[in-house]
Amino acid sequence: MIPLSGRYIPKPGDVVVGTVTDVQTTFWLLDIGAPRWAPLHMTGTPWKIDVGETDRYLGVGDSVVVQVESLEATGRIGVTMNGEGLGKLEGGTIVRISPARIPRVVGRGGSMIQTITGQTGARVAIGQNGRIWVDGDAEAIRRVTEVLRMIEANGQRSGLTGRVESYLLATTPTGERGASGPIPPEDREPGPGDGADGAPDEPAWGGDSADPSSFGPADE
Numbered sequence: 001m002i003p004l005s006g007r008y009i010p011k012p013g014d015v016v017v018g019t020v021t022d023v024q025t026t027f028w029l030l031d032i033g034a035p036r037w038a039p040l041h042m043t044g045t046p047w048k049i050d051v052g053e054t055d056r057y058l059g060v061g062d063s064v065v066v067q068v069e070s071l072e073a074t075g076r077i078g079v080t081m082n083g084e085g086l087g088k089l090e091g092g093t094i095v096r097i098s099p100a101r102i103p104r105v106v107g108r109g110g111s112m113i114q115t116i117t118g119q120t121g122a123r124v125a126i127g128q129n130g131r132i133w134v135d136g137d138a139e140a141i142r143r144v145t146e147v148l149r150m151i152e153a154n155g156q157r158s159g160l161t162g163r164v165e166s167y168l169l170a171t172t173p174t175g176e177r178g179a180s181g182p183i184p185p186e187d188r189e190p191g192p193g194d195g196a197d198g199a200p201d202e203p204a205w206g207g208d209s210a211d212p213s214s215f216g217p218a219d220e
């Protein structure tokens with residue numbers, strides 16, 4: 001895991017990326033970047049699991065995409081893996097940024113994340129908790145992580161889209177070209193004061209299976 005900053009405050013309906021920190025006979029404890037760990041019960045998964053067999057499905061260090069179902073008065077965070085787009089993430093690296101920067105990572109209509117994945121070939125899953133799963137070869141992961149650092153540090157400054165595009169083009173391996181070109185002007189992420197603080201309703205998935213409809217509403 002590569003921490004960049006921030007603490008996440010969950011709310012029901014959020015789709016987040018979590019990491020298994022402990023395995024019990026009927027549930028797993030997940031670190032989702034919140035003040036408390038979130039238990040994922042075996043009944044909250046698409047698997048048919050017998051008591052005591054949880055470690056056959058998820059182990060410490062595994063990453064998952066889950067949805068926050070409830071927040072109890074005790075502070076307990078209820079999560080589920082049942083639902084479209086939820087499940088276990090295989091391999092990859094988790095990068096953590098401030099949840100407030102997630103709309104800038106996604107971009108208007110998914111334009112920013114599509115450019116990032118198209119130029120690097122990486123697969124990316126973005127949670128509303130600021131946890132971003134990145135998978136691909138070592139160079140692709142390095143380039144995506146560097147872009148996320150840029151967004152984390154410059155999220156409130158104008159010209160961010162241009163900086164990201166310039167970096168990705170400058171670091172493209174010789175003989176390779178990304179699947180996405182520069183972000184069209186009409187799809188560019190708005191700058192400070194232009195409504196750039198909206199939040200996507202769903203995590204963004206990048207890579208070969210990227211679908212703009214999964215990136216949440218545009219920041220307008």
